Amino acid sequence: DAGVIQSPRHEVTEMGQEVTLRCKPISGHNSLFWYRQTMMRGLELLIYFNNNVPIDDSGMPEDRFSAKMPNASFSTLKIQPSEPRDSAVYFCASSLPFYGYTFGSGTRLTVV
């Protein structure tokens, strides 16, 4: 298995632009998580899905952030419009019940 696949690995964009991060979870995993990691705040859960249904989006910072999971093998996290304070590493993770998460390699986002 190729693991959790995220794209792009790096993204540099200008303030105000739309950014779309993509994730392919491990086949058969029924939970998917989006996290954001910064030096100051560590790993913060943004949203998670069970069986493609959003369960808890209380960590989404504001309306500029949205996430979708149209099927079991794909999810997107969109930021529109982006701001410099959104600069961080964004991780996607997937899991089965009662197992730990498997993380992707992350997308390093820089908003200038």
Added chain:
Amino acid sequence: QKEVEQDPGPLSVPEGAIVSLNCTYSNSAFQYFMWYRQYSRKGPELLMYTYSSGNKEDGRFTAQVDKSSKYISLFIRDSQPSDSATYLCAMSPNYGGATNKLIFGTGTLLAVQP
């Protein structure tokens, strides 16, 4: 107060030393406890997974949970330079089903000097 507190370090030790990493938490409902290791510019990877109180050993790694004190530890014996990474604790009140989310500590940066 954060739900999970972890000393950010950095912690620097000589090769061969015993390393102790710790987290405290405030939510008494936490039942599942994990340790993740994160190398620079990589995603976290699961290292140890324990349920409720007690010890669990895996090679050079031992995880301990003391629910009465709301305190968990990870011990690394005979530490190696390849153990240099950030170690994150994570915990959850229940696991599986609809409420399947982990709360992470901020991580402790460990450097093992050769």
